[in-house]
Amino acid sequence: MEAGPGAAVGARPAAGADAPKALVLCSGGVDSTTLLARAVRDFGAANVYALSVSYGQRHARELDAARAVAAFYGVEQRFLDLAAIFADSDCSLLSHSGAALPRGAYADQQDAAEGAPVSTYVPFRNGLFLSSAASMALSLGCSTVLYGAHHDDWAGNAYPDCSPAFVDAMARAIAEGTGGELRLEAPFVNANKAAIVAEGLAMGVPYELTWSCYEGGEAPCGTCATCIDRAAAFAANGAADPLLG
Numbered sequence: 085m086e087a088g089p090g091a092a093v094g095a096r097p098a099a100g101a102d103a104p105k106a107l108v109l110c111s112g113g114v115d116s117t118t119l120l121a122r123a124v125r126d127f128g129a130a131n132v133y134a135l136s137v138s139y140g141q142r143h144a145r146e147l148d149a150a151r152a153v154a155a156f157y158g159v160e161q162r163f164l165d166l167a168a169i170f171a172d173s174d175c176s177l178l179s180h181s182g183a184a185l186p187r188g189a190y191a192d193q194q195d196a197a198e199g200a201p202v203s204t205y206v207p208f209r210n211g212l213f214l215s216s217a218a219s220m221a222l223s224l225g226c227s228t229v230l231y232g233a234h235h236d237d238w239a240g241n242a243y244p245d246c247s248p249a250f251v252d253a254m255a256r257a258i259a260e261g262t263g264g265e266l267r268l269e270a271p272f273v274n275a276n277k278a279a280i281v282a283e284g285l286a287m288g289v290p291y292e293l294t295w296s297c298y299e300g301g302e303a304p305c306g307t308c309a310t311c312i313d314r315a316a317a318f319a320a321n322g323a324a325d326p327l328l329g
Contacts, residue, residue: 103131106228107221109213110134110161112149113296114314115232115272118284122271123230124157125287132159133224135217139209140167140178142185143300152293164216176203177298185298190242190309202242204298204309210245211254214268218258222266229258234272234280236313248273277313278320285323292326304328 106127110116123132134157136150147163154161176183186193186203193202210233217229237246244250255268272280284291296314297304304311304327318325 103128104228105131105133105224105226106230107133107135107217107224107226108159108230109217109232110136110150110154111232112136112146112151112153112294113232113310114277114284114291114294114317115234115280116150117153117291117294118280118287118289119230119232119272120153120157120159121284121287121289124159129158132157133221133226134159134161135220136161136163137213137216138163138165138167139206140170140180142177142179142298145295145297145300149293149295153290156290156293162220164220166212166216169212170206170209173207175206177206185308187307188309189312190236193242193309200241201244202309205243205245208245210243210250214254214258218262218266218268222262227266229266229268231268231270232272233270235274235276238273246273277317281317281323282321285321294327 104127106123108116108120108123110120120132120134134150134154136147136154138147151161170178171180174181174183176185183203190202210231214229214231221229231251233246233251237243238248238250251268251270251273258266258268281291296310298308298310299305304314306312306315315325315328
C-alpha cells in the first residue's frame with residue numbers, strides 16, 4: 085500500500101527491536117486519528133500499534149473508520165471486544181439501550197444533567213480501555229500508551245474518565261503496576277478540538293476517513309453533540325469538514 089501524505093511527515097525510518105514503541109487507542113475519530121498521526125511522526129509507523137475497542141456501540145462506522153485510518157498510516161492494528169462488560173448499562177451509546185440519543189451541544193446536556201455526566205457516558209469505559217491497553221502494550225514491548233482525551237470531553241464533568249485528574253491517576257497506576265516500564269500520555273488533555281484539528285491539518289491527517297457521529301448513517305447527522313463539536317472545530321480553522329462535502 086502506498087503511504088498517505090500524513091504518514092511521511094517527519095516519520096522516522098523503521099528501526100530494530102530496541103526502538104521505542106507506542107500503542108495508540110484508536111477510535112476512528114478526529115482526536116485519536118490526529119494522535120495516531122503524531123505517534124507515526126514521532127515513533128515511525130513500524131513502531132506504532134493501534135488498538136480499537138468494541139464496547140457494544142450502536143454502529144460499526146467508527147471501527148470501520150479506525151481500520152481505514154490504521155491502513156492509511158501502515159500501522160499494525162489490534163482489536164478488543166469489551167461489550168459484555170457493559171451489558172447491564174442503559175447508556176444511550178450502546179446498541180442494546182432503549183434510551184434515545186440526546187441532541188444538541190454538550191453544554192446544554194450538562195445543564196440538564198445538573199453536573200452529572202451526560203447520558204452518552206459509558207460507565208468507566210476509558211478506565212477499562214486504558215487498563216486493557218496497558219496489558220497489551222507491555223506484551224507488545226511498548227514503552228508508551230497514547231490516549232486522545234481532550235479538554236472538550238471533560239469540561240463540565242461531561243466525561244469524568246477524560247479529565248486531567250483521571251489521566252494523572254491512571255498514569256500513576258500504570259507506571260506503578262508495570263514497575264515503571266510503561267507510561268501513559270494524553271497530550272491533548274488540556275487542548276480543545278479546534279487546536280487538535282489545527283495540528284492535524286498541518287500534518288495532512290486524512291479526516292475524510294474518520295467518523296465522529298453517534299449515528300451510523302451514510303452521512304453525519306449534524307445534530308448530536310459530537311457532530312456539533314466537530315463542525316465547530318473545523319469552522320474555527322477556516323476549513324471544511326471533508327465528510328460534509
